[in-house]
Amino acid sequence: MQYDVAVIGAGVCGAMITRELSKLNLKIVLLEKCNDVAMGTSKANSAIVHAGFDAEPGSLKAQLNVQGASLMAYYCNKLSVPYKNIGSLVVAYSWDDMKTLDELFERGFANGVPNMEIISQEQLRTMEPYISDEAIGALWAPTAGIVSPYELTVAATENAVLNGARVKRNSGVFDIEFKNDMFSLSTATGVIKAKYVINCAGVFADQIAKMIGDTSFKIIPRKGEYYLLDKNEKKMVNHVLFHCPSKMGKGILITPTAHGNVLMGPTAIDLDFDSKLDLDTTIEGLNIVKNDVRTVIPALSTRNCITSFAGLRAHIAGDNSDFLIAPSKANGHFINVAGIESPGLTAAPAIARYVGNIFHDIAPQYERKESFQTTRPAPIRVNELSDDARRALVEKDKRYGRIICRCEGITEGEIIDAIKAPCGARDVDGVKRRTRAGMGRCQGGFCGSKVVEILARELGEDMNEITKFGNNSNILYERTK
């Protein structure tokens, strides 16, 4: 197949960029090596919209962070993605910390972060009643928020598909040739030809760049481990709570999630270059999170933990740790979008527009479509409906009356919608990310087998062909005797 543009990697950036470029009259394909979109950093991160006071003034990170934060509400609204503008607090425990808050404030001011404020212990207590007695003040940034990162990725992909983009999953790129102004990408599902390539391969972006002879950067996978707590801990934290930052990142944070759980983490451990599949949680890592959280909200109990997980940030090796978003020096038709670590999720909407501009500079021949559709149809969320609306819906389609996931109250109708959607779910985790079935406190104990059954039925497969997340992550073997 021949395309104008091939985007490699269906994380939040790849998806948002594909959507952005599907505004143009061109043929675009999004290539993903896994069985679903949002399978890398985009599914395992802090799910935060950063206000933008961390990055060095003048850096690409600073620029795209502040822009992204102000764009996020608009995009989440258009794409029907859970987003809450709850604001963030950087909590200080000492006068040294208070000095750091001043520096952050100055930096935020230089970056253009609006409406920040340094607040007193008393104000902090009112905003966060369970905060440690040791906390003496905080930097309040009202533009920060929380978003569901995988849903943003799914939604952007669906929207791109509605606008004509192709998505090819299980299509990892293992070789690239460039001849006569045309890239030939060898993928697990065949050769793809494209005039332009956008490298959004996350922790693997260096390996993809190397395929065209670009060895200008190396990506270190930086592991972060998290705990996710039950929704009954929701009252314990109202805003995104940060420690004062250190060299390794913004430290461990505690935050509500867009769905009302409490998330805490991440650690920051640099792995070897060849450990880019290592998503193991570790005793040491989880203990760091556990102990750290106690200093912020002493009453928060990890006994109410429903899961723990690890994600990898794509950190560019070396001193300059800015985003790398530019045409490659090795080939001007190949755009690197690399090193998208924090605040990458926040910046994603701005990154998409920024890449759109770069693309226009190198390929001005493509014009805007007249028919671009900015929204994706909002998925039905039964438990968010009023009694009357819910009654009317079930009246129309009884499958929205049959609860499959007890903990989150997800119906058969919603699960079928997620499977039938453009770029729909093909595995159990895909259903989980799109609908929340299996995300609750029993973690799929009851609904897991029902979801397998529904997937098999809707996809026309046998139950033992259904996987947790593609490839060899099968759940069942052969039939019993």
Add this chain to the structure above:
Amino acid sequence: MLKYDLVVIGGGPAGMAAALKAKECGVKKILILERAETLGGILEQCIHAGFGLHYFGEELTGPEYAYRFIEQVEASDIEVKVDTMVLEIRTGNVVIATNNVDGMLEISATAIILAMGCRERPRGALDIPGSRASGIMTAGTAQKYVNIDGYMPGKKIVILGSGDIGLIMARRMTLEGAKVEMVCELMPFSGGLQRNIVQCLEDMGIPLKLSCTVIQTHGIERLEGVTIANVDENRRPIPGTEQYVECDTLLLSVGLIPENELTRMAGIIIDPITNGAIVDENRQTSRPGIFACGNVLQVHDLVDYVTEESQIAGAGAAAYIANRPRGRNRYVSVSGKDGVRYVVPQNINVSTEQDVKLYFRVADVYRNARIIVESGDKVLFSKKKPKLAPGEMEYVIIKAKDIGELEKKQLVVRLEVPKQ
């Protein structure tokens, strides 16, 4: 809005026994709401024998035990809605439910019996570090795949936790041709029934490793192995005892959690030890007219006891519907100490006319310990037992007359453990 005298939430052994008892006691309009496609609850997937020895005096399989009640429910005028999920209990005992036949249901009830059962503790709650590979599931989920869906969830298996479901599945998977490498138990004793340890592990030649746990899972896509380690008396892994065990499946049988989401939403007071409602001798909760029984109240090891307890709740609800008692009751409070973890019921009406069975569990394995029930200086019960274990629920019976005569409105169940 539909109107019933009694709505029973859950159509497993608890819900059915409670509804049938209430019927027997003269309650007219009864509705059972069941979230699964059939009545019977978890018994439907428990195809092994061992049920009914106490209650029926014969050995039945789970579905057989359930069927004895399903038959009676079907023969009665008790109404049943299956595949129906209760979403909420609102004030005034209004039950909101949904299914794919009626859509949304709003049901007003004079009394409600909570019989939602329990669920298994999932991997996430255990904090086992490692990968997110497939092949890690609760023993009950595996049981459903094997016994209901007819698929093998694995071939080379390690089981963490020696709860009864784990023990049963060790045997079941072996009989289906899988290799069960071992059962690891964090505690120095098993939480399962002695008869299951003998029949499911010893007879099958499966090693039970006590004071041992899984400290890491391996494998990126499908599970490839686990690292196990021995633990010290504080349940911390002992460095140097780590051992890699190759397996494609890790089954978890590490505890059951009463499913009290609805109970909590309804503002009913929960016992922090049982994780079930605090109840009186009729199994009435802190909300008048709402009763609880079965595994949603306390995790039982025998369904026979579930049936017994649910009949108490059914009779209690019937009496409530008939009399609509008003005003405050005077209670004797019941608690456990010195090795007794909890006692159910937690309260007894001073004016109770029936003898009361106090169910309890002990905290550790004890030999030749004496069970004592006392109120202040007054001893109401005292008996030595050769062996007590956390896996086996115990009970003592207290006479109604004795309760009425108590000066101090407190009963304590405790153990006297012989010095070694």
